[in-house]
Amino acid sequence: MEVKIKENKEKKRFEAExxxxxxxxxxxxxxxKMYLTHTEVPSELEGKGIASSMAKQVLQQIKDENLKLVPLCPFIASYVKRHPEWKEILAEGYKV
Structure with missing residues (x-):
């Protein structure tokens, strides 16, 4: 499922309704650097690809802003592991 994210700078998070x-x-x-610390999808919506769609968009924004990714969130780390094209934006010293 493709979702549209928006950045809520005040709450320091990307959101999708x-x-x-x-x-x-x-x-x-x-x-x-951008440290991605936590991904959360309501349980009723799990399994629909929402988190993956959000991850792809957030990683693209990190790349577009010439930032480096620090994947502290286990979901984000596993997403990058499954999609090795994103490894190029990993901050130095970080592996997935």
Whole structure:
């Protein structure tokens, strides 16, 4: 399922509203890095590819902003492992 994300800078997260429920990816920006810390999709919406769609869009934004990714969230780390084309944006010293 393709979803549209928006960045909520005040709450430091990317959000997507799906079926009147909120899915999110939380982050910390520091210097030239973006630390993705937590991904959450409401249980009723799990298994629909929402988190994967959000991850792809967030990673593209990180790349577009010339930032480096620090994948602290286990879901994001496993997404990058399954999609090795994103390994190029990993911050130095981080492996998945």
């Amino acid at each position: 799906v079926e009147n429920k909120l899915a999110l990816i939380e982050y910390i920006r520091a210097e030239d």
